Amino acid sequence: MPRITRLAGRSWLSRGAHVADSGWYPDPSGIPGRYRYWDGQQWSPATSADPSAPPPGANPQPRRGRGGALIAALAAVLVLAVIVTLAVRSFGTGRDSVRDDPHPPPPTASGWDDSSPLPTASPTPTRTPSPSPSEHDPGDDASVRPPGQVACADGNPSAHELHPGDGRIHGGRLSIAQPGGSWVRDDGYAAGLSYAWDVSGASDTVETYWWAMLAVGALHATDGFKHPKQAAEALMQCTATSGYYQHRTGVKTLSSKRFTLAGHSGWAIRSEIRVDDPRVHAEGDVVEVIVLDTGDAGRLSFFAGFVPIGDAARIDTLDNTIAGLRVD
Known part of the structure; x- marks a missing residue:
């Protein structure tokens, strides 16, 4: 991306x-x-x-x-x-x-069409749940937003919690292994998942204007993320319509299914987000988001991975990282 x-x-x-x-x-x-x-x-x-x-x-x-x-x-x-x-x-x-x-x-317009509830940004500096249908929030009015831009929750991805210093990448209640090769720890890039909390990740340079990323973090119920499936759909939607993909041409869902890890239930979605960016050779990304109910009141934990479409080596890294995903 x-x-x-x-x-x-x-x-x-x-x-x-x-x-x-x-x-x-x-x-x-x-x-x-x-x-x-x-x-x-x-x-x-x-x-x-x-x-x-x-x-x-x-x-x-x-x-x-x-x-x-x-x-x-x-x-x-x-x-x-x-x-x-x-x-x-x-x-x-x-x-x-x-x-x-x-x-x-x-960002440019998106063809995304999804009727599932989506977390929206709070209209004041005080964090509050999304307004009810009876409340009118001008900041959440599609008529005043740029075309294709979705109003997502306003989290704080750099609000890190204490995690073990074991060499793994921790966020929320999940952790992943630090990928090898040219992958580097990169919490700054992972902080672009602005609707989440306690986000950490790793990135890998694909070409001058394109990077792969793997990240873990937390989602808060007060930001509108209520249960794993709804949260996974909202997380994918926020990502697909964000500035990560300014030259989007389409989004295709490859799989959407239940996901269980260490007895915790969740939901996993894998999609292709395609772009037509004159600066890059990449056609877009294979994006996977996994949201788990790790038993913490008021929050969920998530994994997000972004690797180039058709890049077999980095897709293997994505799959291996998911296979090594742990609940802390």
Whole structure:
């Protein structure tokens, strides 16, 4: 899949080849009125409704006189106007990690058609369940979203829990073996699964603008992920309509079936997501998502794997990784 550069949702900021300075920017998840802090290298988990707030962890600055405050306010307005103009709600397009160029083109329309319930982003900084049908959330109105873009839950993939230091890759209640060869540990790329929590993973460079990825993490019921089958369908839908695949041409389900691991029930879906991207040779990815009920109240655990269509060696790695999947 294309390389993304996103901590929690996949939108990036840059000025040409220059990386954006540190500061509060419109949250890449697209939630109106919310800002996320960019420290010059990566996104912080901290968010704020006030773009003039001090950096996360910083001591508040002394209040300035009216003249200084007015100049600062005008400067903030100008900077914000530039940022809003530059910001695009999609994920990065280059190989860069969260430290590099975060400004890709917007996603294109998708032919995905699925009537299953889908987690939606909360309209406020406070995490709440998806609104009921009687509530109207403008941020979840298809008429105001870019064509083909699905409103998915806003998780925090970089909110890592404590896991064993055993050389395996842990997320949620699952773990996978670190793949060998050219695969590298890459939690930054895995953090592009912005609708999840506690996500860790590994990536492998396929070509200049295409990467394979394997990841594990958690999904929260309060974000709309209620049971394994529904959550697996929603996870696949969010992924297929995300900026990972900006030149999508189609999605084909190869299998959708029950999955059991160590006595825990779940659901597995394997699909082909095809693209027509002039920058790459890849035709798209074979994508597998597995969601398990690992017995934790209010959350599920998941595995997600993305490898190029027709790439026998990496598809073998995907299958072997799934075979070695463990419940922690």
